[in-house]
Amino acid sequence: MNYFAIIGNPNCGKTTIFNELTGLRQKVGNYPGVTVEKKEGKILFKDGTEITLLDLPGTYSLTANSPDEKIVSDILLRKRIDIQRPEGIVCVVDASNLERNLYLVSQIIDQRFPLIIVLNMVDVAEDTGLIIDVGKLSKLLGVSVIKTVGIKRKGIDELKRAIQGKFQVSTAVRQWKLPEIVREEHEELTQLLIKHNSVKEDVAVYDAAALLSSPKQLKEFKDELKPEILDHVLLDHQRLESLGYDRHSIFVKSRIEWVRSICSEVVSIGEKKKSYTDIIDSIATHKFWGYIIFLTLMILMFQSIFTWATIPMNFISKGFDWIGYQLGALIPHGDLHDLIILGAVRGVGAVVTFLPQILLLFLFLGVLEDTGYMARAAFIMDRLMNKVGLHGKAFIPMLSSFACAIPGIMATRTIENPRDRLVTMMVAPLMSCSARLPVYSLLIAAFIPNLLVFGFWNLQGIVMISLYMLGLVMALLMAFIFKKTILKGKTPDFIMELPPYRLPSLKNILIQMWERSVLFLKKAGTIILGVSIILWFLATYPKIENGNPSEKLAHSFIGQAGQFIEPLMKPLGFDWKIDISILSSLLQREVFVSSISTIYNIQNADDKTVSLKSQMQKDLDTSTGLPRFTILTAICIMVYYVLAMQCMSTLTVVKRETNSWKWPFFQFAYMTGLAYLVTFIVYRVGLSFI
Amino acid sequence: MDWQKLISFITVLVTLFLIVRSEIKKYKLRKTRPCGSDCNCAVLKEVSLKKLK
Incomplete structure (x- = not known):
């Protein structure tokens, strides 16, 4: 076996673990939806052997809603013939949210994948008073469970050793219990799918459950199903409904009951440390103070970009002058002299001078992302986004576009509705990216007076933030127009998990910078x-x-x-x-x-x-x-x-x-x-x- | 034509060729790599929006 995938819920630390295992430097952030495509890396072992590890976007279940989740379910459920199915799964589980994370685990177990569970963020779980009996969890799930704290590199060596030799197919396959009649229908349909649609049993089990419970899945499968199976499914629907079963939720409920029974055996509540997250959130997500804090942070960010970068910018500018002077002395006057000095050196120098400001912008964005504040910014902006008809999830792609519109547009993959996704793509480039920073900085420094407003706000900084705000306002306005005209549609409710605040990882930020x-x-x-x-x-x-x-x-x-x-x-x-x-x-x-x-x-x-x-x-x-x-x-x-x-x-x-x-x-x-x-x-x- | 002018012309032509070549290369790479560079990420066609109904 040498091809494995790493999967888990959004924001459970998959990419951090992936980076630690492979030595790669993929972008990580303390908010859901950073990884929106598949990435591969290699784990090299001391004995010279190597395996390929596939990093996949986060998902709460194999029932895909958004394009990034579909990547995961398609790969794991054999829906993609062009992509190799992983031979084993490293499933990262957020220890502080065990119940929710084990739902996905139970689905993977049912697919009979050789599996290793990574119980990540155990430090956060312990701080919230959760004590997890790892040995018991491993026994109940029938696979190895390794404790880790990804950002502190704790448990990574043990995980590497486990990957080399401890993959097991769980003994807990389909231990969740359905009501007898539902179970019979499910098994019957599974056998029919195996027989008529020539699918493997693990996939048939999943498809049968999806067909029995989800009208959306039935619609998607309709063309692929033989008429006798389709009739059978419709009859099943009638029968279950006449018996009073809520077929939409019965499978989910059964799985959740099983997960809860495991959690009740392995999780005990210890002493809870004081949670700073709740205290900070009471202000940071407040309906009035939330906006004030967001604006203050933005103002501070742009003020600092202006003031702190001055010295290194002067230094770089003088450096280029010196290079131009030295080269000018070497080459006699003529066209080549002018091309090198006036064209190349000064042209490039004029842009490179702004490197310190760009680095500062990424330092601030990195801190905001890594601490978990980005998710709060999306949360407080949801009200505003909703008014213009945009999905709350759209704010994360828009915030990413402050750095660059390309990752911003890719981050729209987390949005389920294609129209909402398209609207977000259309307006995301209106957010001021780092490429605009040199243009703004040059013109502001040259023409906006360096004055203090109200004694402490720098006018140049105010103009800079006004430009960023103009981009944001115009993006919201255009989204509103698009949603009312060419891309009409309802705006779904927004549910977003707010990750706990944590100290930013200096390593992550430095890598980004x-x-x-x-x-x-x-x-x-x-x-x-x-x-x-x-x-x-x-x-x-x-x-x-x-x-x-x-x-x-x-x-x-x-x-x-x-x-x-x-x-x-x-x-x-x-x-x-x-x-x-x-x-x-x-x-x-x-x-x-x-x-x-x-x-x-x-x-x-x-x-x-x-x-x-x-x-x-x-x-x-x-x-x-x-x-x-x-x-x-x-x-x-x-x-x-x-x-x-x-x-x-x-x-x-x-x-x-x-x-x-x-x-x-x-x-x-x-x-x-x-x-x-x-x-x-x-x-x-x-x-x-x- | 003096030597400085000649070298300048050659430099400009080579630069133009390199810019066009790199833009074509970048365009092709973006079709298969989400990041546009040569890391190990890949684009999956299924994430592309189908025609809106």
């Missing part, structure tokens, strides 16, 4: 460097012999193209340099910073020391003599970036998840249109005040 910096620097070294070089070429050629740098720039390919599209963007207050920078950042938003930097560097090629910020502040419109950039222009650009779809990768992922080009095209069109409209309004209203 490290991976983000690698990704950011990789982008800077590839696409941003590439676009800077191309832009340098387009902004340099064709050359004219006479004329000042501004005239030369205006005569270049980029200058001509910019002036061609200028009338289109003029109503928003944008000149051709801004238009070109927006156009060049269609692939990735950060490119705006490198593009504008390259354009200004070429225009001010003789001035070696002036920063991009001052170049933008000093740039005058030759026809009017007025500054090209004003506070209003900066605000308009930022508003445009909040709302416009400037990310090809996101569109590709939307295409993949919706299986059609229609939705990404629609998303691109509506977001760009919305950005244009709102920016136009802001500009026109702004002009009347200036």
Whole structure:
């Protein structure tokens, strides 16, 4: 045996255990729904042998409701011929929620999988006063049970040893007791399915229960079933109902009774430690204070991003100046010199300077995720989400989109209803991702005064959080419009488990920050460097012999193209340099910073020391003599970036998840249109005040 | 044409080629890998939304 799967309820610590076993660094978080696809890793043993471990999304049962849960049930119930069925299961169980977690265990046991139970988070269980007799649990379930505390790496070595040799098929297969008549019908139907549909017994047992209890399952199976089986099922339904059995819940109830009987034997209540979770939650999820705390945390986050990052940003900026100076001294003046210094070094440098801010953003998001606050944020936002017709679960994908819209769109897989899922996908990219941060930061630092409001709130931080809030408000507004028009539908109730608060894992957060910096620097070294070089070429050629740098720039390919599209963007207050920078950042938003930097560097090629910020502040419109950039222009650009779809990768992922080009095209069109409209309004209203 | 201009042109052309190639590669990778990079995750077609009724 060398192919196993790790499964369990959402947020029981599967991915933490998976990472510890395989040495991989998959994303983990203290809220349900972080893993939404299957991932594989290898466990290497000291004797040189290795096995493959499959990490699957969390699920409460094998009866799938959402697309991510369907992945699990399809793989385990042999519904996928293209994916190898695991030879054994490592089932992670949250010790502090044993009863709920054992429901899934009982379903896996019935599938006759060789199994190991991982009793994770025993520390949390002990803190809540639960004492679990592991030996007795192992005996009753007929499989090995290993105690672990995943985030502290406790029990992992023992688990590894167990994986090497202690997989067992449980002796407790189908020990839950159905009422006699239901049991007879169930067995009869099971035999029919084995005979006529050629399925294995374990799957037939599950399918028979599903057919007898769930109308949804019957609808799904209808085409696959032979008429005699279908008739039999319908007769069974009539018979059970006439005898007064609630066939929708009878199977669940029987299983739960069995699970409860086990829990009553193995769980005893000890001394309960004071629960900080309840105390914090009484404030953090309060209907008034909950919002205040959420807003305060957001303000603190963005204030700190601004103030703490200043020193390292200056350091990086000076580092790039130094590199430019050294390289400039080595290469004689000419085209290559300009390409390297003005295009490559300064273009890339302008973006890399923002690395500290991005790291701080991920530090804060990591802390919020790891402590369990994200789930509370989703909980308090549910009321608001419900008003606009969005499912409460949609807030987690939207919060993930603060980091990047791609994981956000993938996280929509936890939403059962396809229409709700689609609405969430359509609005998630309106949340400000980390790629917008360099654009906001550059413009805020250059044009928003560094003032204190009410003596302690930094105006720059307030503008930053306003941009994030604008994205959130527009996302909710668009969701409301979509739910009332093209994607009408009822909003289901939202049930979400609030995980206990815990101290954030420094390791997890550092891994996230490290991976983000690698990704950011990789982008800077590839696409941003590439676009800077191309832009340098387009902004340099064709050359004219006479004329000042501004005239030369205006005569270049980029200058001509910019002036061609200028009338289109003029109503928003944008000149051709801004238009070109927006156009060049269609692939990735950060490119705006490198593009504008390259354009200004070429225009001010003789001035070696002036920063991009001052170049933008000093740039005058030759026809009017007025500054090209004003506070209003900066605000308009930022508003445009909040709302416009400037990310090809996101569109590709939307295409993949919706299986059609229609939705990404629609998303691109509506977001760009919305950005244009709102920016136009802001500009026109702004002009009347200036 | 002086040598600096020649090297600049070559650099720009190679860069353009590399950008286009990497974007195509990324697009293809995103079809099969949720993360868009070469880790061990995989996309399952069943999670794609079917046509809404």
